[in-house]
Amino acid sequence: MDAFKVIEIKESVFEDNNRQAAVLRDELKQSRTFLLNLMSSPGSGKTTTVVRTIEALKDEMKIGVVEADVDSDVDAATVARTGARVIQVHTGGMCHMDANMTRQGLSGLDTQDLDFVILENIGNLLCPAEFDTGAVKNAMILSVPEGDDKPLKYPLMFSVVDVLLVNKIDAMSFFDFDLEAVRRRVARLNPKIRIIPISAKTGQGIDEWAGWIRSEVRRWQQDK
Amino acid sequence: MDAFKVIEIKESVFEDNNRQAAVLRDELKQSRTFLLNLMSSPGSGKTTTVVRTIEALKDEMKIGVVEADVDSDVDAATVARTGARVIQVHTGGMCHMDANMTRQGLSGLDTQDLDFVILENIGNLLCPAEFDTGAVKNAMILSVPEGDDKPLKYPLMFSVVDVLLVNKIDAMSFFDFDLEAVRRRVARLNPKIRIIPISAKTGQGIDEWAGWIRSEVRRWQQDK
Numbered sequence: 277m278d279a280f281k282v283i284e285i286k287e288s289v290f291e292d293n294n295r296q297a298a299v300l301r302d303e304l305k306q307s308r309t310f311l312l313n314l315m316s317s318p319g320s321g322k323t324t325t326v327v328r329t330i331e332a333l334k335d336e337m338k339i340g341v342v343e344a345d346v347d348s349d350v351d352a353a354t355v356a357r358t359g360a361r362v363i364q365v366h367t368g369g370m371c372h373m374d375a376n377m378t379r380q381g382l383s384g385l386d387t388q389d390l391d392f393v394i395l396e397n398i399g400n401l402l403c404p405a406e407f408d409t410g411a412v413k414n415a416m417i418l419s420v421p422e423g424d425d426k427p428l429k430y431p432l433m434f435s436v437v438d439v440l441l442v443n444k445i446d447a448m449s450f451f452d453f454d455l456e457a458v459r460r461r462v463a464r465l466n467p468k469i470r471i472i473p474i475s476a477k478t479g480q481g482i483d484e485w486a487g488w489i490r491s492e493v494r495r496w497q498q499d500k
Numbered sequence: 501m502d503a504f505k506v507i508e509i510k511e512s513v514f515e516d517n518n519r520q521a522a523v524l525r526d527e528l529k530q531s532r533t534f535l536l537n538l539m540s541s542p543g544s545g546k547t548t549t550v551v552r553t554i555e556a557l558k559d560e561m562k563i564g565v566v567e568a569d570v571d572s573d574v575d576a577a578t579v580a581r582t583g584a585r586v587i588q589v590h591t592g593g594m595c596h597m598d599a600n601m602t603r604q605g606l607s608g609l610d611t612q613d614l615d616f617v618i619l620e621n622i623g624n625l626l627c628p629a630e631f632d633t634g635a636v637k638n639a640m641i642l643s644v645p646e647g648d649d650k651p652l653k654y655p656l657m658f659s660v661v662d663v664l665l666v667n668k669i670d671a672m673s674f675f676d677f678d679l680e681a682v683r684r685r686v687a688r689l690n691p692k693i694r695i696i697p698i699s700a701k702t703g704q705g706i707d708e709w710a711g712w713i714r715s716e717v718r719r720w721q722q723d724k
Binding site: 317318319320345346347348350351369371398399400401402403406419420421422423425426428429430431432444447450451 | 541542543544569570571572574575593595622623624625626627630643644645646647649650652653654655656668671674675
């Protein structure tokens with residue numbers, strides 16, 4: 277048996293994505309499954325962060341991962357080695373996941389008994405920001421080598437997320453990256469955002485990030 | 501007077517983009533203007549590379565730049581400081597440039613007297629790969645921090661370009677990046693591709709890159 281399934285998803289026929297997303301969130305509420313939508317540029321460290329996150333939390337909750345990719349299985353293979361339940365969805369060239377596409381991924385994964393599911397969205401700072409996937413919370417990763425000007429260039433993405441992980445902070449000395457400038461630029465777009473500097477490579481900051489997830493999952497499972 | 505113009509471009513009404521692209525290339529041939537389409541992820545160093553390229557070539561040819569962005573002017577302001585003629589085009593959320601959008605940018609820039617124009621495409625490894633912009637040649641940047649697995653995940657982009665610049669090679673020791681693995685993976689997708697390792701920060705490799713442009717511009721201007 278393969279370590280993970282692969283499904284080719286169909287573009288949504290539903291025009292009303294926001295309504296589909298709300299319905300999906302209701303279903304996730306009933307199954308007590310917390311869905312996190314994780315977005316970023318290509319190469320910002322999404323998969324390494326997902327692996328670190330699973331390692332930090334797998335002894336206390338049941339975790340699944342939906343890996344969205346245009347047509348490769350590289351990330352699903354990496355994540356499957358953690359022992360978490362993983363499904364790879366292929367979007368066939370589409371640069372985002374919407375609520376109905378996410379539902380297809382969750383159905384293939386079978387999430388009824390899972391506490392926490394990460395949707396690793398397509399590597400892209402534009403399209404994914406425009407679609408509510410049905411996730412309970414949204415997070416993005418900005419990596420230090422990408423530069424501190426990204427909030428100026430991709431404002432929508434920074435506006436729609438609950439958490440910003442600033443990854444590869446171990447490389448800060450190597451790049452001309454001003455974390456305080458990022459904080460100021462992001463605060464203008466999104467005053468309530470939580471910013472957590474991490475290094476998925478060294479593990480720095482992962483405790484704080486896992487702590488945020490832990491409390492959000494608890495709240496989601498306990499709220500009526 | 502501002503250092504550069506900004507135009508809001510309209511989505512193309514032409515269904516036959518390939519034909520529009522061919523027409524645009526014919527026009528560029530007549531005006532002896534070589535158009536290079538430069539693509540990459542956000543934060544890979546496109547703008548810094550454009551600045552370095554202008555510095556290397558501006559004494560021997562007339563250069564213009566079309567900066568495509570969703571809605572910011574950050575890159576155009578940076579490039580305008582080189583003294584090159586620059587126009588900023590706003591795609592209004594669209595994640596690619598097509599031939600007609602490129603034509604709008606070139607018209608705004610006024611390219612009749614220019615030898616070499618760089619189209620700095622939207623920061624995205626997916627959508628831009630699907631559209632012929634009318635450029636004479638296509639190049640992409642992969643930066644070392646993005647990882648050596650990108651050809652596996654974004655095969656179309658690596659298939660459609662003539663040149664791959666591997667940028668931030670000064671950071672190679674800091675990241676787990678296997679240049680030979682990239683060469684092998686890219687060769688399977690695109691045997692004729694030219695791969696040039698560069699550091700836009702330190703200037704390493706820029707001579708080779710400028711040399712490639714110089715010979716391509718000459719050939720374009722001399723061929724009947």
